[in-house]
Amino acid sequence: MSGxxxxxxxxxxxxxxxxxxxxxxxxxxxxxxxxIFAALIVAxxxxxxxxxxxxxxxxxxxxxxxxRWIFVSLILAAVPIAVMLVWTMIAIARTGVPPAHPALVxxxxxxxxxxxxRYRGALPSDTFTTANEIHIPVGAKVLVRLNSPDVIHSFWVxxxxxxxxxxxxxxxxxxxxxxxxxxxxxxxxxxxxxEHARMGxxxxxxxxxxxxxxRRGQLRSAPRPVTTEQVRGLAIVExxxxxxxxxxxxxxxxxxxxxxxxxxxxxxxxxxxxxxxxGSLRGWIEDPQARKPGxxxxxxxxxxxxxxxxxxxxxxxx
Numbered sequence: 001m002s003g004x005x006x007x008x009x010x011x012x013x014x015x016x017x018x019x020x021x022x023x024x025x026x027x028x029x030x031x032x033x034x035x036i037f038a039a040l041i042v043a044x045x046x047x048x049x050x051x052x053x054x055x056x057x058x059x060x061x062x063x064x065x066x067x068r069w070i071f072v073s074l075i076l077a078a079v080p081i082a083v084m085l086v087w088t089m090i091a092i093a094r095t096g097v098p099p100a101h102p103a104l105v106x107x108x109x110x111x112x113x114x115x116x117x118r119y120r121g122a123l124p125s126d127t128f129t130t131a132n133e134i135h136i137p138v139g140a141k142v143l144v145r146l147n148s149p150d151v152i153h154s155f156w157v158x159x160x161x162x163x164x165x166x167x168x169x170x171x172x173x174x175x176x177x178x179x180x181x182x183x184x185x186x187x188x189x190x191x192x193x194x195e196h197a198r199m200g201x202x203x204x205x206x207x208x209x210x211x212x213x214x215r216r217g218q219l220r221s222a223p224r225p226v227t228t229e230q231v232r233g234l235a236i237v238e239x240x241x242x243x244x245x246x247x248x249x250x251x252x253x254x255x256x257x258x259x260x261x262x263x264x265x266x267x268x269x270x271x272x273x274x275x276x277x278x279g280s281l282r283g284w285i286e287d288p289q290a291r292k293p294g295x296x297x298x299x300x301x302x303x304x305x306x307x308x309x310x311x312x313x314x315x316x317x318x
Contacts, residue, residue, distance in 0.1 A: 131258030178205030194294030221249030233313025
């Protein structure tokens with residue numbers, strides 16, 4: 001079950017390790033409470049029927065076992081509640097404070113309806129922006145700074161971290177740490193508009209060496225087109241796509257939509273809704289509203305030849 005998308009019953013990082021046992025405890029106590037109450041209700045109904053179909057009205061009087069049942073049930077309920085209260089305070093104390101010296105700092109900006117991730121380096125030349133896919137090294141504490149330019153969103157990677165809201169005009173922080181390599185699904189957990197349910201992302205935990213290789217690759221500018229189709233595709237990007245997107249190394253430099261410089265290095269497109277393959281990419285460009293109604297990307301009304309040229313160029317952005 002822990003391997004299922006958005007599963008909160010398994011952990012893959014030190015922060016989630018503190019929360020998952022508490023979650024299991026609360027789930028078990030809640031389930032047991034519901035089963036006990038259901039069993040008592042069924043027993044009471046059967047006992048009433050066994051004494052006859054017609055039950056005369058009885059006045060409420062003191063005495064008997066009624067109050068004893070209430071007192072005992074309150075005491076039994078107070079014990080797990082007290083345990084969960086103390087346990088929750090301990091978990092918050094261990095996970096709520098961001099690391100003082102993080103190995104990596106990310107500026108994550110959720111917006112309708114995708115995720116902008118900015119990796120800050122020691123120098124401006126070491127800083128780059130990507131979208132909808134967060135790469136982190138295994139074993140490193142990563143500080144995540146959240147801010148929203150439009151409405152309230154919520155950053156949630158259940159296998160690694162709890163929910164933290166991104167609020168316009170306010171900087172909130174959280175942190176991640178993965179204990180093993182893998183891909184972990186994230187999701188916006190605060191209703192933010194028509195495509196809230198399709199506003200996902202992925203956290204990719206890699207070995208430090210693999211992460212460093214990925215980071216160096218992301219710093220490179222887009223390669224120059226080689227074939228005639230790729231040249232025409234670049235012209236379409238600079239003439240049409242540059243109104244919203246950016247591709248480093250070209251005149252496309254807008255920032256209201258995802259950076260496409262290394263588009264094909266990502267496993268998914270459309271905020272983790274579609275696999276990043278030629279068929280999905282072509283269909284997404286051809287009619288984004290058909291695949292994600294309400295998305296901010298408009299239909300460019302490209303003909304077949306233009307679509308072929310554009311996908312030929314985008315395929316080089318690795």
